Amino acid sequence: MIDTIKKWIEEADTIVIHRHKDPDYDALGSQWGLKYLIQDNYPEKNVYVLGKNNQFKALPPMDEVDDSIFSHALGIVVDVSQKHRVDDDRVLNTPKKIVIDHHQNSSDFADLFYHQPDKIAAAEVITLMALEWGFTFSTRSAHALMLGIISDSGRFLYKGVNASTFEAASHLMKTGLDLNEIYESMYTDSLNYKRLRGYALSQFEVLDSGVAVLRNEKTIKKDYDVSEFTVSRGLVNVMSQLKGVEIWVNFTETDAGEILTELRSRELPVNDVASKYGGGGHLLAAGCTLASWDACDQLIKDLERKLT
Ligand SMILES: [Mn+2]
Structure with a gap:
């Protein structure tokens, strides 16, 4: 299946990436991580991350696009698989929709559903997928994905953290991430x-x-x-x-x-x-x-x- 996902990405000029309502760092980190991965490996593609803006300041504000782009864009939805939970349902107007998720649910709108419920974070799923594709990881993509893995694993505490979680994290760390800075940005409370x-x-x-x-x-x-x-x-x-x-x-x-x-x-x-x-x-x-x-x-x- 991941070969088909790669093929659909390669065929698309414009890609919109969505996530769930009330986003968390995994939803946002997966969106930004995937956007940066695609842009770093295919600089000519137009990639947009969509959904309401939010309080998470470790990532930039969301992109804005015109309604007209959806009819010819590839839709990718991360960290959610049911359409009523997707932020910005314009993604439903795209001709092809890929869903990448690690929740237990089935999907009611995916044309291609990459379902990995044994993974702790959607960002882990994306990291391992891009590794298999042979993608280059920049610090910016690694940073976004690391936010997702850290957040959904409770700083590597929750049940479900396993060797694959650390394999993904290890690969991301090799891009030179500053872990202290990341924790500071995520866990300094008001x-x-x-x-x-x-x-x-x-x-x-x-x-x-x-x-x-x-x-x-x-x-x-x-x-x-x-x-x-x-x-x-x-x-x-x-x-x-x-x-x-x-x-x-x-x-x-x-x-x-x-x-x-x-x-x-x-x-x-x-x-x-x-x-x-x-x-x-x-x-x-x-x-x-x-x-x-x-x-x-x-x-x-x-x-x-x-x-x-
Ligand atoms: Mn998640």
Whole structure:
């Protein structure tokens, strides 16, 4: 399959690269990493990374393009495979769509689906693919891809990190990356985010079943001047690596009254529970959106059933 992906890239003059809504460093690093890889190896091609701008400052602002380019562009979507989660659905107007993803989901729009659920990051998938293609890696492509691998692996901590993760990282490091600078750019917190984490640490409850639960009302993001995404994704792991806790879940109320739900687990897969409520993700890290606080109690029961 990766030979076909390379062939489609070689045949295209214009390439648009998309990722999921509410991007993280893996989504963005995969986009920029792939863009730079293509440009460094085929300088004549026009490559654009698309989607809303975001708070991640270690990468440049997103590109902007006219609606007219999609009818003749190659579409590549990274780190997501379901169309309702793709940022900027104009990619659906491209004649050929490649999806490169490492989540558990199937794809409902790919013409070519390169699915690698055993890889910790989409950026790892792209790194290893480009290595097999014999592509040259510049520092700029390696930097973007490294952000993705570091972020989705929790700095090489999460389950699923394996020899292949280090193989990809090792290759990227050989371009001369400054790892300290990268960590500095990713993990220097603002004071209000530190305070928010302190608040969250004092708030979550641990149920007898071994499920830890944090409930964030909609006022919290205003109190701490952070985004909804920061509350939802940024706080779930304050409950990680805690003795006696097997599964932890973070509920965040949105302005519309829905509940963003982030699930994490030490050993037992939880993506089936996320799927049951219309979400998805990885085996041990998944998410969904619930209609109300009542539904949260239902979901907690589903998690507790796994532990009995
Ligand atoms: Mn990812």
